[in-house]
Amino acid sequence: MTHTRTARPRRSCLAVPGSNPRFIEKAQGLPVDQVFLDLEDACAPLAKEGARLTIVNALNEGDWGDRLRVVRVNDWTTHWTYRDVVTVVEGAGPNLDCVMLPKVQDATQIRALDLLLTQIEKTMGFEVGRIGIEAQIENARGLINVDEIAAASPRLETIIFGPADFMASINMKSLVVGEQPPGYDTGDAYHYILMRLLMAARANDLQVIDGPYLQIRDLDGYRRVAGRSAALGFDGKWVLHPGQVEVANEVYSPGQQDYDHAELILDAYAWHTSEAGGAKGAAMLGDEMIDEASRKMALVVAGKGRAAGMRRTTTFEPPQEG
Ligand code: GLV
Numbered sequence: 260m261t262h263t264r265t266a267r268p269r270r271s272c273l274a275v276p277g278s279n280p281r282f283i284e285k286a287q288g289l290p291v292d293q294v295f296l297d298l299e300d301a302c303a304p305l306a307k308e309g310a311r312l313t314i315v316n317a318l319n320e321g322d323w324g325d326r327l328r329v330v331r332v333n334d335w336t337t338h339w340t341y342r343d344v345v346t347v348v349e350g351a352g353p354n355l356d357c358v359m360l361p362k363v364q365d366a367t368q369i370r371a372l373d374l375l376l377t378q379i380e381k382t383m384g385f386e387v388g389r390i391g392i393e394a395q396i397e398n399a400r401g402l403i404n405v406d407e408i409a410a411a412s413p414r415l416e417t418i419i420f421g422p423a424d425f426m427a428s429i430n431m432k433s434l435v436v437g438e439q440p441p442g443y444d445t446g447d448a449y450h451y452i453l454m455r456l457l458m459a460a461r462a463n464d465l466q467v468i469d470g471p472y473l474q475i476r477d478l479d480g481y482r483r484v485a486g487r488s489a490a491l492g493f494d495g496k497w498v499l500h501p502g503q504v505e506v507a508n509e510v511y512s513p514g515q516q517d518y519d520h521a522e523l524i525l526d527a528y529a530w531h532t533s534e535a536g537g538a539k540g541a542a543m544l545g546d547e548m549i550d551e552a553s554r555k556m557a558l559v560v561a562g563k564g565r566a567a568g569m570r571r572t573t574t575f576e577p578p579q580e581g
């Protein structure tokens with residue numbers, strides 16, 4: 260179950276206000292891996308109730324193709340959460356892949372959502388446990404508790420960084436989301452947070468997603484910030500605007516050369532460890548020594564490439580007996 264959940268690509272995760280039918284319509288034509296219809300911060304308090312129904316309708320009637328369909332509900336400290344979940348899941352449960360829970364502070368908040376989803380699924384006769392949970396970590400308390408949060412439910416699919424709320428939560432001296440705060444003239448001010456999220460996610464076989472970059476016209480800035488989390492191992496990033504989509508899909512996919520190389524390592528290692536290849540544990544691929552750890556690294560890159568629909572451009576030829 261966990262495996263099929265986490266194998267879904269999430270390079271580009273498009274944020275769409277749930278109260279805007281025009282944007283919802285437009286989202287169905289964009290090449291993103293995930294769309295999330297927002298009932299939280301991109302949806303004004305007075306528009307939230309109507310947006311629940313707009314979302315139900317869009318999930319049931321829209322043409323979402325292969326895109327993951329997610330709804331972000333309001334966090335448990337508000338009075339909206341339960342009605343967000345009940346209305347959306349009762350109304351469109353079979354057409355919904357995940358519920359995104361923002362500002363998660365501890366594991367009980369995930370368990371509460373899990374229990375509510377289970378009751379709705381049972382009442383409505385939906386498959387129990389199919390709908391996943393995406394947990395946004397957006398404040399100091401959430402980060403401190405992220406290990407327990409990441410282990411709190413088999414429904415969890417991803418941990419997501421929420422940089423805007425996070426910067427506010429820790430009083431970071433900057434208003435430019437994702438960029439280094441002025442005065443911090445060494446290293447990356449987000450490194451600890453990103454690594455902490457990555458460890459908690461990977462220790463529990465979850466994906467981990469970077470959050471929004473608000474300067475939507477600065478695609479170089481987006482590429483730079485995305486490149487950092489992608490280099491660490493993050494699986495994708497939010498996109499707020501069609502212009503960011505292509506960059507996200509590219510940055511979080513392996514390059515063609517790396518993808519080809521990973522597939523070659525897998526084939527070469529499979530052959531060398533087989534009877535025909537001499538049942539070796541370590542072997543040479545060109546000038547490179549490969550072993551079981553190489554296979555594991557190659558599996559990650561090949562897995563991301565395959566999930567992104569990449570095609571290999573080379574094939575492995577077993578070496579000729581000399
Ligand atoms: C996203 O929700 C953020 O706060 O950055």
Ligand code: MG
Pocket residue numbers: 300361397421423424
């Ligand atoms: Mg937020």
